[in-house]
Amino acid sequence: MISSFLLLAFTVNQTQATNDIYKERMALFKKTEALTQIPWYYFAAMDNYERNTKEETDTEPVISISIPTEIWFGIGNSSMIKDKTAIEFFHGKGKDGDGDGKADPDNPEDVLYTIGTIISSYGQTEDDIKIALWNHYQRDLTVQTIMNTAKVFQTFNDIHLTDRSFPVSTQYNYSYQNTWGDSRGFGGLRIHEGTDIFAGYGTPVKSTTYGVVEMMGWNLYGGWRIGIRDIYNIYHYYAHMSGYEDDINVGQVVKPGDVIGSVGSTGYGPPGTSGKFPPHLHYGMYKDNGYSEWSFDPYPYLKKWERMEKDK
Numbered sequence: 340m341i342s343s344f345l346l347l348a349f350t351v352n353q354t355q356a357t358n359d360i361y362k363e364r365m366a367l368f369k370k371t372e373a374l375t376q377i378p379w380y381y382f383a384a385m386d387n388y389e390r391n392t393k394e395e396t397d398t399e400p401v402i403s404i405s406i407p408t409e410i411w412f413g414i415g416n417s418s419m420i421k422d423k424t425a426i427e428f429f430h431g432k433g434k435d436g437d438g439d440g441k442a443d444p445d446n447p448e449d450v451l452y453t454i455g456t457i458i459s460s461y462g463q464t465e466d467d468i469k470i471a472l473w474n475h476y477q478r479d480l481t482v483q484t485i486m487n488t489a490k491v492f493q494t495f496n497d498i499h500l501t502d503r504s505f506p507v508s509t510q511y512n513y514s515y516q517n518t519w520g521d522s523r524g525f526g527g528l529r530i531h532e533g534t535d536i537f538a539g540y541g542t543p544v545k546s547t548t549y550g551v552v553e554m555m556g557w558n559l560y561g562g563w564r565i566g567i568r569d570i571y572n573i574y575h576y577y578a579h580m581s582g583y584e585d586d587i588n589v590g591q592v593v594k595p596g597d598v599i600g601s602v603g604s605t606g607y608g609p610p611g612t613s614g615k616f617p618p619h620l621h622y623g624m625y626k627d628n629g630y631s632e633w634s635f636d637p638y639p640y641l642k643k644w645e646r647m648e649k650d651k
Contacts, residue, residue, distance in 0.1 A: 436453070490551055507536050548595055560578070561579060
């Protein structure tokens with residue numbers, strides 16, 4: 340009885356702490372928007388992107404955006420003096436966001452005001468912000484991911500988006516096993532980068548997460564497929580579909596449970612090829628760490644999302 344009580348108390352406290360940090364972040368994003376006139380969701384997207392490229396720590400920082408030391412303090416400020424006047428003297432970019440006279444790279448308000456000032460120096464249009472992000476990160480996929488995440492945050496006016504969905508409707512018959520890493524022969528020897536969920540033709544296929552449709556169309560291996568980039572730097576790949584929902588388009592924001600198409604058996608040939616294998620959904624997940632992207636086993640996540648959906 341005591342153990343159960345302690346576990347419940349720990350869970351409640353942990354949930355409250357999580358809610359508090361999201362509220363604190365949102366308040367900081369909104370404050371920085373007021374100071375720089377750059378919409379809050381761009382700061383939120385940058386912060387979320389960088390948090391998901393770093394290793395998890397016991398204590399999660401309020402803000403995860405980082406600015407290179409030489410840019411923050413300026414060339415020549417080898418002692419890394421935090422006084423804002425000294426940083427300006429050395430042509431550093433670090434700014435004082437909380438009015439204490441210091442520009443501290445460990446102070447969330449200073450970090451957000453600094454990155455906001457850097458971005459606003461390029462202008463305030465969407466294209467200006469894209470250019471600013473590219474100059475800061477020097478990577479197209481990073482810019483694309485941040486812009487997509489900003490679009491999701493703007494759409495839902497929230498940053499704490501934790502719902503998930505199983506990728507095929509659980510109201511239909513389906514089955515799956517852990518097939519990630521199995522060998523595949525079509526197109527040359529390769530491994531299976533996903534989980535196959537077998538279901539009948541026409542079974543609804545759903546978005547598992549919040550994200551933006553990044554890719555649609557025919558793929559030699561995957562047939563009719565959709566790629567969705569989520570807010571955690573993960574690309575979700577749905578393949579062998581029989582078709583798409585009429586209102587699904589590239590650039591569209593989706594949420595968990597949105598129907599994006601239906602199960603089929605397309606692929607392994609030119610456009611229109613179908614029936615070379617039983618109907619199923621191939622579902623893959625690919626993680627981006629800011630430098631490279633790789634596939635990982637989606638099976639444990641599918642089992643978790645399946646339980647969540649059936650418990651609703």
